[in-house]
Amino acid sequence: MRTAVISFPASNCDRDAFTALHQITGREPVMIWHRETEIPADVDFVVVPGGFSYGDYLRSGAIAARSPIVQDLKAKAEKGLTIAGFCNGFQVLTEAGLLPGALMRNERLKYVCKPQSLSIVNGKSRFTSGYNGQKNVVLPIAHHDGNYFADKKTLDRLEKSGQVVFKYDENVNGSARNIAGITNAAGNVLGMMPHPERAVDPLHGGTDGIALFQSVLDTAS
Amino acid sequence: MKAIVHVGLKPGVLDPQGRTIATSLVDLGFDEVTAARQGKVIELDLKGDDKDAARVQVTAMCEKLLANTVIESYRIDIED
Numbered sequence: 126m127r128t129a130v131i132s133f134p135a136s137n138c139d140r141d142a143f144t145a146l147h148q149i150t151g152r153e154p155v156m157i158w159h160r161e162t163e164i165p166a167d168v169d170f171v172v173v174p175g176g177f178s179y180g181d182y183l184r185s186g187a188i189a190a191r192s193p194i195v196q197d198l199k200a201k202a203e204k205g206l207t208i209a210g211f212c213n214g215f216q217v218l219t220e221a222g223l224l225p226g227a228l229m230r231n232e233r234l235k236y237v238c239k240p241q242s243l244s245i246v247n248g249k250s251r252f253t254s255g256y257n258g259q260k261n262v263v264l265p266i267a268h269h270d271g272n273y274f275a276d277k278k279t280l281d282r283l284e285k286s287g288q289v290v291f292k293y294d295e296n297v298n299g300s301a302r303n304i305a306g307i308t309n310a311a312g313n314v315l316g317m318m319p320h321p322e323r324a325v326d327p328l329h330g331g332t333d334g335i336a337l338f339q340s341v342l343d344t345a346s
Numbered sequence: 347m348k349a350i351v352h353v354g355l356k357p358g359v360l361d362p363q364g365r366t367i368a369t370s371l372v373d374l375g376f377d378e379v380t381a382a383r384q385g386k387v388i389e390l391d392l393k394g395d396d397k398d399a400a401r402v403q404v405t406a407m408c409e410k411l412l413a414n415t416v417i418e419s420y421r422i423d424i425e426d
Contacts, residue, residue, distance in 0.1 A: 229359070229360075
């Protein structure tokens with residue numbers, strides 16, 4: 126499987142994503158700078174990494190979502206390319222309109238940074254099938270703007286259609302219905318605030334992120 | 347010509363910063379405060395002097411970038 130990671134100014138998890146993808150797929154991912162206009166045609170899986178793209182100016186992820194490479198990402202998403210955005214990457218994907226809803230300032234106005242217990246709500250998605258029915262995982266969270274918002278109708282639709290993939294096991298940031306991660310309707314685009322790329326080595330304190338990447342790898346092959 | 351764009355959270359969207367501001371004002375003795383909403387103001391300097399055309403353009407800017415209409419609403423004032 127060929128993978129890629131997009132870097133924006135002030136992305137800071139692009140190296141973590143690179144390392145995780147390299148470790149799990151056995152191939153070095155392509156690093157794509159945000160000014161580039163095209164994702165190479167042989168890429169099967171793109172990670173939009175965490176960080177503080179453009180210093181979170183205007184709104185988290187807002188400027189990055191209007192960058193040249195994201196326009197190609199949108200076009201390729203429609204054709205079924207597998208895409209995952211973690212943390213700031215989730216914010217970029219909602220701002221780009223690839224995922225519904227928005228991520229607002231945490232309800233308690235505090236930056237939260239800790240290992241977080243999550244429930245896998247949909248274990249059949251292409252990002253979670255590798256968990257083999259496992260119900261809970263612990264992944265690191267580290268964000269100030271992770272408070273997921275969508276109107277009631279959208280939330281009902283997301284839950285009914287299995288697009289809610291991860292939920293926090295407690296209210297950590299005020300997210301509607303404790304939502305931590307969602308996919309688009311087609312199931313090829315995932316956005317989540319937790320960081321699976323920071324949980325792929327025992328030295329990270331946990332390895333619950335591995336199965337997420339493994340799921341994508343297994344689905345692709 | 348200037349355009350002043352006010353962007354704020356839509357009614358019904360929880361605004362924890364506004365809520366904290368209101369609590370703080372009450373703590374300072376401003377008992378008349380019952381609620382606060384926080385937003386942002388973006389001032390744009392624009393070429394030309396056609397206000398109607400400017401409003402059309404600034405509306406497009408709001409829809410495309412300045413506001414996230416999932417959670418925010420906006421108001422535009424055009425000034426000389």
